[in-house]
Amino acid sequence: MHFYDCSTAPSPRRARMFIAEKEINIPTTEVSIAKGEQLKPEFLKINPRATIPVLVTDEGVALTENLAIATWLEEAHPNPPLMGRTPLEKAEILQWAAIAESQGGAAIAEALRNGNPHMKGRALPGPDNYEQIPALAERGLARAGRFLEMMDERMQGRDWVAADQFSYADITCFVLCDFARMIKVRIDESKPALNAWYTKMKDRPSASL
Amino acid sequence: MHFYDCSTAPSPRRARMFIAEKEINIPTTEVSIAKGEQLKPEFLKINPRATIPVLVTDEGVALTENLAIATWLEEAHPNPPLMGRTPLEKAEILQWAAIAESQGGAAIAEALRNGNPHMKGRALPGPDNYEQIPALAERGLARAGRFLEMMDERMQGRDWVAADQFSYADITCFVLCDFARMIKVRIDESKPALNAWYTKMKDRPSASL
Numbered sequence: 138m139h140f141y142d143c144s145t146a147p148s149p150r151r152a153r154m155f156i157a158e159k160e161i162n163i164p165t166t167e168v169s170i171a172k173g174e175q176l177k178p179e180f181l182k183i184n185p186r187a188t189i190p191v192l193v194t195d196e197g198v199a200l201t202e203n204l205a206i207a208t209w210l211e212e213a214h215p216n217p218p219l220m221g222r223t224p225l226e227k228a229e230i231l232q233w234a235a236i237a238e239s240q241g242g243a244a245i246a247e248a249l250r251n252g253n254p255h256m257k258g259r260a261l262p263g264p265d266n267y268e269q270i271p272a273l274a275e276r277g278l279a280r281a282g283r284f285l286e287m288m289d290e291r292m293q294g295r296d297w298v299a300a301d302q303f304s305y306a307d308i309t310c311f312v313l314c315d316f317a318r319m320i321k322v323r324i325d326e327s328k329p330a331l332n333a334w335y336t337k338m339k340d341r342p343s344a345s346l
Numbered sequence: 347m348h349f350y351d352c353s354t355a356p357s358p359r360r361a362r363m364f365i366a367e368k369e370i371n372i373p374t375t376e377v378s379i380a381k382g383e384q385l386k387p388e389f390l391k392i393n394p395r396a397t398i399p400v401l402v403t404d405e406g407v408a409l410t411e412n413l414a415i416a417t418w419l420e421e422a423h424p425n426p427p428l429m430g431r432t433p434l435e436k437a438e439i440l441q442w443a444a445i446a447e448s449q450g451g452a453a454i455a456e457a458l459r460n461g462n463p464h465m466k467g468r469a470l471p472g473p474d475n476y477e478q479i480p481a482l483a484e485r486g487l488a489r490a491g492r493f494l495e496m497m498d499e500r501m502q503g504r505d506w507v508a509a510d511q512f513s514y515a516d517i518t519c520f521v522l523c524d525f526a527r528m529i530k531v532r533i534d535e536s537k538p539a540l541n542a543w544y545t546k547m548k549d550r551p552s553a554s555l
Contacts, residue, residue, distance in 0.1 A: 186445070186449075186496075194434065196434065198434060198437075198438070200437055200438075200441060201441065201445075202440070202441045202444040202445065204413075204440045204441065204444050205437040205438065205440050205441035205444070206437070208433070208436050208437045208440055209433050209434065209436070209437035212433030212436065212437075213433060224417070224418050224421035224422060225403065225405065225407060225418065227417050227418070227421065228407075228409055228414040228415070228417045228418035228421075229407070229409075229414065231411070231413045231414050231417055232409060232410065232411045232413065232414035235411040235413050235414070236395070236410075236411065240395075240472075243452075261489075263449075265489075265492060267485055267488075267489075270479060270481045270482055270485065272479045272481070272482075273479055273481075273482055276476055276479065279476075280470075280474075280476075283474060287395075
């Protein structure tokens with residue numbers, strides 16, 4: 138097994154945190170997005186879609202999506218369970234991870250990639266270059282705010298995002314919520330339920346890696 | 347169990363096709379997006395995020411994401427398996443469904459919702475109204491074309507999208523590829539590998555529902 142990580146980006150952080158919670162040691166290579174290493178021929182041979190994280194299995198299969206990496210690791214290392222035990226737990230955990238990706242992660246990425254001068258011409262990850270769209274940066278910012286409001290509502294009376302247990306859904310939501318700092322959207326006392334969960338998540342050793 | 351469907355939209359079509367392939371009969375309510383029924387208080391009580399499909403389980407839990415619906419149905423009705431049997435099959439199927447969503451589905455939706463005059467002020471699904479961004483329609487069109495090129499490359503020498511079997515990944519890719527017709531992006535002989543698979547998929551009874 139081999140893990141391709143990038144310490145500065147939210148997607149690989151999700152996989153890194155999942156691996157740490159499973160207490161698995163996997164040989165790891167850092168791929169610097171700042172230096173454009175994900176676009177170099179050596180890395181494109183591993184993942185032609187030029188995204189990180191990648192987990193290469195012992196059979197040599199490159200898993201290039203957080204969902205695939207988490208699913209595969211959960212089967213290979215069932216304890217502690219992070220993807221739910223019953224059918225309904227599994228469905229609820231995947232559901233909230235999907236909601237966080239499409240409503241939170243996508244919005245934050247839109248705001249950052251279309252608004253940050255360092256990302257000119259790189260408004261999307263992957264091998265193709267796309268120009269920034271300023272209106273999309275603005276819309277992303279608005280949607281990121283709405284996402285945190287929705288999550289605050291979701292967390293009212295709950296300890297965890299889904300299925301009454303710490304899971305892949307918490308890891309996903311935490312990493313994405315935390316990444317919102319990059320667009321100056323912060324979780325604070327104005328969202329008490331979300332803030333209590335966020336503070337608790339930040340204290341996990343896996344959150345500091 | 348109760349299924350909330352919409353005959354004109356790609357997301358519910360994915361769930362509808364999955365249910366048909368499982369040969370399960372589920373009482374179904376049609377929710378007309380054309381009439382804005384997804385935004386009415388009755389439906390927002392079922393799914394406050396105002397998206398379709400929704401599958402309400404016998405316990406009364408509303409599953410509002412295709413991934414959650416498919417995961418749950420696969421556990422409740424394991425045959426025929428559509429989500430893979432081995433850990434690697436499961437991971438690969440989820441991976442290609444995720445790639446098709448982020449690179450195909452998102453691009454096609456961006457092109458359609460930001461370019462179609464009937465969708466003015468409704469550039470995103472959900473309860474909030476967002477204005478169209480013409481530059482995003484253009485970018486979506488370019489990305490949709492790139493997605494079909496990538497899928498044609500993927501399908502070279504393959505019968506199915508993932509794990510050498512008909513699966514949730516085929517359903518997802520087929521529905522999204524097919525939806526690209528709405529932005530006048532069509533699969534034809536210029537993409538022979540993709541076209542062969544697409545033609546075969548179109549012939550499945552579940553594709554005509």
